[in-house]
Amino acid sequence: MTAITLDGVKTASDIKAELRDRIAALRSHGVVPGLATLLVGNDPGSETYVAGKHRDCAEVGIESLRIDLPGSATSADVRAAINDLNHSREVTGYIIQLPLPVGHNENAMLELIDPSKDADGLHPTNLGRLVLGIEGELRSPLPCTPAGIVELLRRYDVPIVGQKVVVVGRGLTVGRPLGLLFTRKGLDATVTLTHSRTVDLAGEVRRADIVVAAVGVPHLIQADWIKPGAAVLDVGVTRVTDPVTGKGRLTGDVHPDVASVAGHLSPNPRGVGPMTRAMLLSNVVKAAEQSLLA
Numbered sequence: 001m002t003a004i005t006l007d008g009v010k011t012a013s014d015i016k017a018e019l020r021d022r023i024a025a026l027r028s029h030g031v032v033p034g035l036a037t038l039l040v041g042n043d044p045g046s047e048t049y050v051a052g053k054h055r056d057c058a059e060v061g062i063e064s065l066r067i068d069l070p071g072s073a074t075s076a077d078v079r080a081a082i083n084d085l086n087h088s089r090e091v092t093g094y095i096i097q098l099p100l101p102v103g104h105n106e107n108a109m110l111e112l113i114d115p116s117k118d119a120d121g122l123h124p125t126n127l128g129r130l131v132l133g134i135e136g137e138l139r140s141p142l143p144c145t146p147a148g149i150v151e152l153l154r155r156y157d158v159p160i161v162g163q164k165v166v167v168v169g170r171g172l173t174v175g176r177p178l179g180l181l182f183t184r185k186g187l188d189a190t191v192t193l194t195h196s197r198t199v200d201l202a203g204e205v206r207r208a209d210i211v212v213a214a215v216g217v218p219h220l221i222q223a224d225w226i227k228p229g230a231a232v233l234d235v236g237v238t239r240v241t242d243p244v245t246g247k248g249r250l251t252g253d254v255h256p257d258v259a260s261v262a263g264h265l266s267p268n269p270r271g272v273g274p275m276t277r278a279m280l281l282s283n284v285v286k287a288a289e290q291s292l293l294a
């Protein structure tokens with residue numbers, strides 16, 4: 001058996017095509033959706049992701065603005081940039097690219113974002129709304145990677161309701177919010193959130209119908225950890241330099257042999273990453289649509 005590939009590039013491209021129509025409709029009402037990014041330092045991964053976000057915006061018709069601060073920026077510099085973004089009339093939504101360089105308090109910075117401009121859904125107010133399960137008028141942006149994972153599963157008709165989900169990793173951008181999302185009414189999965197101190201991780205993973213690996217440990221998840229037919233999402237990424245070619249390459253958390261046991265498998269790269277970017281665009285468009293209703 002070879003797993004069905006959960007193709008993030010194709011799915012993200014479908015989503016972008018749908019968003020283009022909604023953006024055209026917004027523009028016809030005089031609403032131009034916009035996104036700003038704040039990047040501090042020159043982490044190669046973050047630079048790639050931010051560049052990709054601006055490319056995506058241009059592709060679908062979202063205005064975008066890029067604020068880059070040097071690695072030497074102080075926390076006061078970052079706070080000042082956030083303050084400017086909060087008060088800018090042109091900027092309706094923005095993100096702070098994570099991780100921030102060592103020495104900056106990420107949670108403190110995220111807390112300074114105006115929650116109504118939080119395109120990433122990572123401000124405590126928006127995470128709190130996810131905890132509360134608030135929908136409808138007060139619907140707030142969902143963190144992009146968890147939203148992308150659920151959307152990818154949905155578009156491939158992978159059942160979620162009543163399924164056992166094991167999430168490996170409890171980070172802010174993936175594991176923690178994903179546990180909340182999967183247990184929301186309507187999705188109704190049973191979630192086990194595992195981490196570095198989990199006893200018998202392999203045993204936990206073996207029970208799962210859906211496995212999400214988001215730790216950044218290359219090939220941690222082995223084929224004999226996987227229940228035959230389970231859906232496996234490979235999210236964590238490690239940049240390694242090939243000792244032979246000297247070129248950098250990306251390695252996911254899931255061992256390639258998992259493809260012979262799983263029912264569905266998201267590759268890494270080209271799986272959840274492009275979905276993360278598509279969900280950011282979706283958050284920006286939803287916010288613009290809500291501004292029209294307000």
Ligand SMILES: Nc1nc2c(c(=O)[nH]1)N[C@@H](CN(C=O)c1ccc(C(=O)N[C@@H](CCC(=O)O)C(=O)O)cc1)CN2
Pocket residue numbers: 045048049052095096097098099120143144145173250268269270271272273274275276277
């Ligand atoms: N403010 C945020 N910071 C971070 C988030 C986030 O959602 N908000 N998530 C990750 C990084 N991330 C988005 O910012 C992200 C990760 C991966 C990809 C992606 O498309 N990856 C490609 C490979 C790209 C490459 O060559 O490196 C893929 O998987 O095919 C996009 C966005 C942490 N920070």
